Amino acid sequence: MIQYSDSKDFDPQLLLALFDQADWAQGRAVEDIQRMLAETDVTISAWDGTKLVGFGRVLTDYVFRASIWDVIVDMLYQDQDIGKGLVQRILTHSSLARVDLFWLCTRRYQGFYASLGFSDKEQTGMVWDRRKHPPPSSASS
C-alpha cells in the first residue's frame, strides 16, 4: 500500500536514486538536493514502506501562483496512479488552497497532465538556461 507524505524529513540520497532514473535530473549532487528540499515550499513523496517511489514539489507565493517541479515515479511503480496521487495531493494541499494558478513545464507528459485537468492552450512558457549561456554582464542597480 502506497503512503503519501508532505514531510521533507527523509534522506536526500533516496531522492538522488529516483532522480537518476530521469534524463532531466541525472547527475544532481546530494548536497544540492538537500538544499533544494530545505528551500522548497511544499513537497509530496510516495512511499512503499521505506522505499521512496515518487516525488513532486512546489514553489509558491501561496496566493497567486505556484509552480510544480520534479514530478517523478520510480519506473517499477509507474502506471499505478502514483503520479496522479502526487499531483492531486499538490493541488489539494491545505497550504495551497488559495493559489489561483498552478504552472508546470513538461516535454513528454502532456497527456498525463491533461488527464489531471492541466491545459496547454492558454499560456506559453519561456526559459533561460544558465548552462547554455555565458555569464551575463552584471546589471547595475
Ligand SMILES: CC(C)(COP(=O)(O)OP(=O)(O)OC[C@H]1O[C@@H](n2cnc3c(N)ncnc32)[C@H](O)[C@@H]1OP(=O)(O)O)[C@@H](O)C(=O)NCCC(=O)NCCS
Ligand atoms: C509522468 C509520470 C510522473 C506519471 O506517473 P505514473 O504514476 O506513471 O502515472 P499514473 O499511473 O498516475 O497515471 C495517471 C493518469 O495519466 C495517464 N498517463 C500516464 N502517463 C501518461 C502519458 N505519458 N501520456 C498520457 N497519459 C498518461 C494514465 O493513463 C492515467 O490515466 P487514467 O487516470 O485515466 O487512468 C511518470 O511516468 C514518470 O515519473 N515519468 C518519468 C519522469 C518524468 O519524466 N516526469 C515528468 C516530469 S514533467
